Amino acid sequence: MGRFFIGFLKRVNFIWILFFCLSCSLVERDEKIAFLETKHNIVIDSSIERIYVFNERGKFCKTCFNALAACLADKELDDTELLLINNNGNFLNRERFLNKKNTSLIYDQRDYSLEGLPDLGILYLNRNQIDCVVYVNPQNINQIISEIQR
Numbered sequence: 001m002g003r004f005f006i007g008f009l010k011r012v013n014f015i016w017i018l019f020f021c022l023s024c025s026l027v028e029r030d031e032k033i034a035f036l037e038t039k040h041n042i043v044i045d046s047s048i049e050r051i052y053v054f055n056e057r058g059k060f061c062k063t064c065f066n067a068l069a070a071c072l073a074d075k076e077l078d079d080t081e082l083l084l085i086n087n088n089g090n091f092l093n094r095e096r097f098l099n100k101k102n103t104s105l106i107y108d109q110r111d112y113s114l115e116g117l118p119d120l121g122i123l124y125l126n127r128n129q130i131d132c133v134v135y136v137n138p139q140n141i142n143q144i145i146s147e148i149q150r
Contacts, residue, residue: 030125030128030129030130032116032117032123032130033125033128033129033130035116036084036117042082042084044082044125044128045128046127046128047079047080048080048081048082048125048128049080049081049124049125049126050080050081050082050122050123050124050125051081051082051083051084051122051123051125052068052072052081052082052083052084052121052122053084053117053118053119053120053121053122053123054068054069054083054084054085054086054087054092054119054120055086055117055118055119055120056085056086056087056088056090056091056092057086057088057119058086058118058119058120059119060119060120060136061120061136061137061138061141062091063138063141064120064136064137064138064141065091065092065120065136066091067141067145068120068136068141068144068145069091069092069096071145071148071149072148073096073097073100075148075149076101077100077101077102077103078102079102081102082102082103083097083100083102083103084103085097085103118133118134118135118136120135120136121133121134121135121136122134122136122144
């Protein structure tokens with residue numbers, strides 16, 4: 001009986017350990033990331049570490065918007081980067097970005113189409129979770145551009 005009981009405890013402990021390990025590895029998707037994927041059909045896999053966000057329908061510094069757009073238009077994005085543009089044609093020439101790798105162009109007339117995201121900013125991701133949000137503004141635009149160009 002003692003052996004049976006010890007064997008039973010080992011199996012129970014193994015099941016609990018397995019359950020605990022599986023639950024730790026299953027990371028829930030960030031709600032804003034899930035919103036982008038479902039509402040705008042954008043695929044954001046776990047390799048993405050940075051999402052550059054441009055929302056022409058929002059409020060932003062136009063000089064910063066143009067400077068960052070010019071910087072990213074010339075940059076070849078790698079597999080860890082995604083460029084997300086909500087474009088209505090007022091500020092950004094979409095032709096520069098149509099065939100650009102890792103770029104998603106959205107044409108949505110509603111002001112809330114990127115609700116909860118910066119109108120001009122960078123989302124830093126860690127395993128499909130938003131780790132940090134940087135809002136681009138006149139105080140940090142030069143630093144951001146120099147970091148992107150490295």
